[in-house]
Amino acid sequence: MKTLMNFFRIIDGHTVTVTFLAVASTFLCDRFGLAADIPTGLIGIAIIFPIVFSINAAYRRREEALKSFASLKSHAVAVFFAHRDWVPEGGPEKHAPREETGLSLPPLQFQDDEQDDRPGAGSLHARLRLYAPRLQA
Numbered sequence: 001m002k003t004l005m006n007f008f009r010i011i012d013g014h015t016v017t018v019t020f021l022a023v024a025s026t027f028l029c030d031r032f033g034l035a036a037d038i039p040t041g042l043i044g045i046a047i048i049f050p051i052v053f054s055i056n057a058a059y060r061r062r063e064e065a066l067k068s069f070a071s072l073k074s075h076a077v078a079v080f081f082a083h084r085d086w087v088p089e090g091g092p093e094k095h096a097p098r099e100e101t102g103l104s105l106p107p108l109q110f111q112d113d114e115q116d117d118r119p120g121a122g123s124l125h126a127r128l129r130l131y132a133p134r135l136q137a
Contacts, residue, residue: 029035
């Protein structure tokens with residue numbers, strides 16, 4: 001029943017009128033022997049150009065959707081990393097314990113290299129140099 005309702009939503013008075021006129025004009029031309037020599041190039045232009053424009057419009061819509069999806073994904077990742085690496089007021093020792101899964105990098109520490117002697121615990125550039133081989137693999 002729902003399919004039938006959707007069909008009748010598309011088929012309205014305008015569609016019925018245009019269909020009736022097309023069938024009636026074809027019938028009358030055939031009955032009275034009216035014929036016209038229409039160049040096939042004109043038919044090709046009338047059919048090909050709308051199809052090409054429709055394909056280009058669909059491609060543009062797809063590209064815009066992919067851009068929006070990429071933006072959403074990058075913002076979600078930025079929020080995740082900001083939440084993961086946020087240092088509370090009490091300092092890093094107030095963080096809840098984290099389980100290392102091996103799928104993500106440990107939280108970034110923005111401290112001087114002299115204060116922390118762990119490998120890569122210093123500046124962001126030092127961390128990126130330390131993890132660069134792992135990120136490229």
